[in-house]
Amino acid sequence: MKLVIITGFLGSGKTTLLLALLKDLSSDGGRNLVVLENEVGEVGIDGAYLETHGLKVKELYSGCVCCQLAGSLVTTLSELREALDPECVFLETSGLANIQNIMGTMEKYCEVVGPDEILTIALLDIERSELIFEHDIPVIQNQVKMADVLALNKTDTGEAGEAETAAAELERMNPDAFVVPMSAAEGENLAPILDRLREWI
Template sequence: MKLIIISGFLGSGKTTLLLGLVRRLTSGNGCDFVILENEVGEIGIDGVFLEKQGLQVKELYSGCVCCQLAGDLVVTLREIKDVLDPDGVILEASGLAKVESILDTLDRYYGELEGTMVISLADLERFELYQEEPMPFVINQIRYADLVVLNKTDSGDGELTATMAAKLAELNPDAEVIGVSALEGSNLDLVAERLGTWMRTTS
């Protein structure tokens, strides 16, 4: 069982991206996925939305999997492996999550994964979050990503997109940066192709 972590600041489009990707991965690669939805709110919202789209969803809410719910994350991953054993789990982390802490928890307490891939979203509509004095957890999300997705490219011009992509590349020189509009579906095929390749070649 492989784990794909989708991280990104609040409202950056993680749920929309997840939905677009899982549809492509399921139909294009024949993979089956369980979605693990983490929200800091006391009531799950995104899980309801994804279930209405026909996806198999487990929810971890009222805290963040990078800290308060770290233990619940490990227990839930074990349960998913034991009961459902899917090809992959897609974890949508809360928008406040520090990715480094999630990876540290998995390293220490759940070594049975065949691989972990982190996709972090940056939000072009809120480019100012990444300039001057960016929030440490937002920078951490980008720094620990294997793939950075610059979302909402439909909302800005080419110059802003290029400036933001350059900033993201500076924060994480090892990760590919792909611009998308998750809402419109543009460039999601490319992200899905990267994920599909990773799913097939990682063991």
């Protein structure tokens, strides 16, 4: 079982990207993919949205898997492996999740939880680029530094040249990451991420 962690700040487009990726990957046929959805709010909304598109979704809400629900994350991943034996679990974190803590939990309980490999996709919203580049918000800085893929989202809403400038800055912040300017809502430039996922899964 592999684990894809889709992280990003509140409103960065995680659910939209997840849906677009899974719709495409599911079209391959025969894939056993499961979504684990985490929301900090007391009611689950994204899980219901994904289920209306026919995806298998397990929800963890009313807390964050990076802190209050870290134990539930471990238990749930273990249960999913036991019950469904998925090829890959896609974990959508809450918008306030500290990815560093989640990676720490995975490392600590790796033998129990059992993801063979982890790929982290961090979404960054170009509409709110000041959160990335102007405010030193540790949660967002960690997302940038620890991601394997940095998806610079909503490039359809930015001004000319804005995406290129932001992408160059992200490459400087995390030279090891694969930076992809894209629009999840418009389905623009998802192919590089899909190719990476198909190769990896």
